Amino acid sequence: MSGGDPAATPAEVSARVRALVTAHFAFVWRSLVRLGVPRADAEDALQQVFLVASRKLDAIEPGREQAFLFGTALRIASRARRTHERRREVLAPEPHEQLDPAAGVDELLDLGRARAELEIILEAMPLDVRAVFVLFELEQITMAEIAAVLDVAPGTVASRLRRGRAHFQAAVKRLASTERRS
């Protein structure tokens, strides 16, 4: 594992990586899932993120760990999504894609179904928009912090958030109207 600090002992490097995992594994796992990595593949992707982090410890500035990990998760999610899409061409769709469109409101409000519907909505967002939407609406990170995490201008964050919200709200409206008709 890369030590970053050339003077760091293997034990120190190992301790830093363990601390990184312990502090951020839940955030990274959630991010991967919200960025479209299927849950069945999320653990592998999580390991890849921390493998990258362990090799690039010297590139992770103190206090910027979350930004580094999210950026890495974004790249790995991008590839995982493409792989998953190729796989879906030959495999049966995932359970959440087989939901009954005529299900009632009560069922929609069920936790599992709500989560599945959200994933379908997020799935249709471009990844850059989705990343901002997820960080702002779900991780409750400020727009200024998102700009720093993604290394983009604040105006870009605002623009992507607007697009993400428009996409989300339009999808929810369609969903609600489907429910009313059923």
Added chain:
Amino acid sequence: MSDPERLLDRGSKLEARLLASSADEAPPADLLARTLDFVATAPVPPAAAPGSGGVAAGGAAKTGGLLGAIAVGAALGLVVVGGFELAQRAATPPGAPPPPRAAPSAPTPPAPPAPPPPTATAKAAAPSSPPPLTLAAELALLDQARTALREGDRAGARASLDRYARQIPHGQLAREAALLRAEIEADAAIDAGPTDR
């Protein structure tokens, strides 16, 4: 920059419900332990730059476990011993107890001459039809993947691992295959630089 209110707070009931469903989600209970275990045994990056002479040994060490041990053993000229052990493992029918180890497998030079293959045992163990894929075949596929990765051919490495996963879904080297795939994707992520979308 003044942040707008979150939809979770000011959105419609349905919007809030959908968003809350994800906000409440926690990772699997034992994921932390498994991830810590992974980073403790994760591949060690090569000390030399890719393409240099040090990569092969570094790659062997990176893989760790049986594959790494075999590769290191081969580098030390002990491939015959390793091959003997492989033959024993490959000839063992599923569910049978492992054969007794005649000698420690640790490659401590100078290596003793490899014992001759146990002809009678091998003949007795030879099935009437060949097994679907032996451990040696598993090794060959993973070796193909590692060679491709070392040569910078990530697509080829992925293809070999895909073939491994298709042909040997529960292979004895599944852990090594997973580590190798993690290496490939980690390298790809590092090389990708800015977000690849």
